[in-house]
Amino acid sequence: MLSLAALRYRSVLAALGGPVDKLEMFDFTVLGRREFLANATLRPGLVDMAWDRKVFSAASGSGVSPSPMVARFMAISESMERWAHWQLHNSADRSRYAFDVDPSTNGMAAFPGLWRRQARSGALMEAGERFNLLNWWEGHLPAAETATDWPGVRAAVICSSVPGLTVVLFRRTAEGFVAYGHGSAMDYATACRKAAVEMERHQVVLSGFALTHAGRIDGQLSADAHPIERRSLFFATGAGHELFLERLRSGPRKSPPQPRLVFDGAIPGPWSRYADVWRVVYEPPSDRFLGVEENYFLW
Numbered sequence: 001m002l003s004l005a006a007l008r009y010r011s012v013l014a015a016l017g018g019p020v021d022k023l024e025m026f027d028f029t030v031l032g033r034r035e036f037l038a039n040a041t042l043r044p045g046l047v048d049m050a051w052d053r054k055v056f057s058a059a060s061g062s063g064v065s066p067s068p069m070v071a072r073f074m075a076i077s078e079s080m081e082r083w084a085h086w087q088l089h090n091s092a093d094r095s096r097y098a099f100d101v102d103p104s105t106n107g108m109a110a111f112p113g114l115w116r117r118q119a120r121s122g123a124l125m126e127a128g129e130r131f132n133l134l135n136w137w138e139g140h141l142p143a144a145e146t147a148t149d150w151p152g153v154r155a156a157v158i159c160s161s162v163p164g165l166t167v168v169l170f171r172r173t174a175e176g177f178v179a180y181g182h183g184s185a186m187d188y189a190t191a192c193r194k195a196a197v198e199m200e201r202h203q204v205v206l207s208g209f210a211l212t213h214a215g216r217i218d219g220q221l222s223a224d225a226h227p228i229e230r231r232s233l234f235f236a237t238g239a240g241h242e243l244f245l246e247r248l249r250s251g252p253r254k255s256p257p258q259p260r261l262v263f264d265g266a267i268p269g270p271w272s273r274y275a276d277v278w279r280v281v282y283e284p285p286s287d288r289f290l291g292v293e294e295n296y297f298l299w
Contacts (some may be wrong), residue, residue, distance in 0.1 A: 038075035098263035119278035127280035129184035132166040139253035179203035
């Protein structure tokens, strides 16, 4: 797709009057290959940091690419998506964009293109990924284990009638934890690439958390900690991984899902000066993913 990131992001930094307060760059490894991880942080007042993060970075958006420039552009794009979410998910317009059905960032994507609709393809894959994961975990869809070309990395593929396929990659880390990543695309290789990035990011988070907690990740968060963070740690433990494997190896227990498209459209706002934000929402099988339970496979 034609990207105008160099043009549309030319004044995105706060020093130039834009919304991005800070950009950071780190070295990153994805399945043994050197890449770059960029983090973008929005100016105070544009985001609602309603919970105290103990596990994840407080950055507004992140991006990973072999190119430092592309990684930065990806991080800025994700921060635009988060800006739109934070400003609208609890607003009077929340139902217009289906935040009353799914108040999370599910199905959102931002892209600095020439046409607004260029952001839709990313949103469609994001929505399909969430649809497949939720319906698989709740027993409506099967997942097929498959081999990978990477030693120690295992994969599961989830398909349904929504566009694309979803890949879940997982492997045991040097510390003995289990890291996961998932991604959706129209082809297996691209979905694996997305999932690999998320798996490596999960491993970095786990290693960093364990380093500051005497090598442990279990029992280190209080019951009132955010469920997203508690889930990321729980499934990395032996008990969590056993639950994941149990679900992976069991077939569907419920009827196949019938996708119901709730919203498919652009989300305009002040972020549109920099990137176009699009959202696609399928009706979720339940609202369990929004609950406080730590043994729900989504974070």
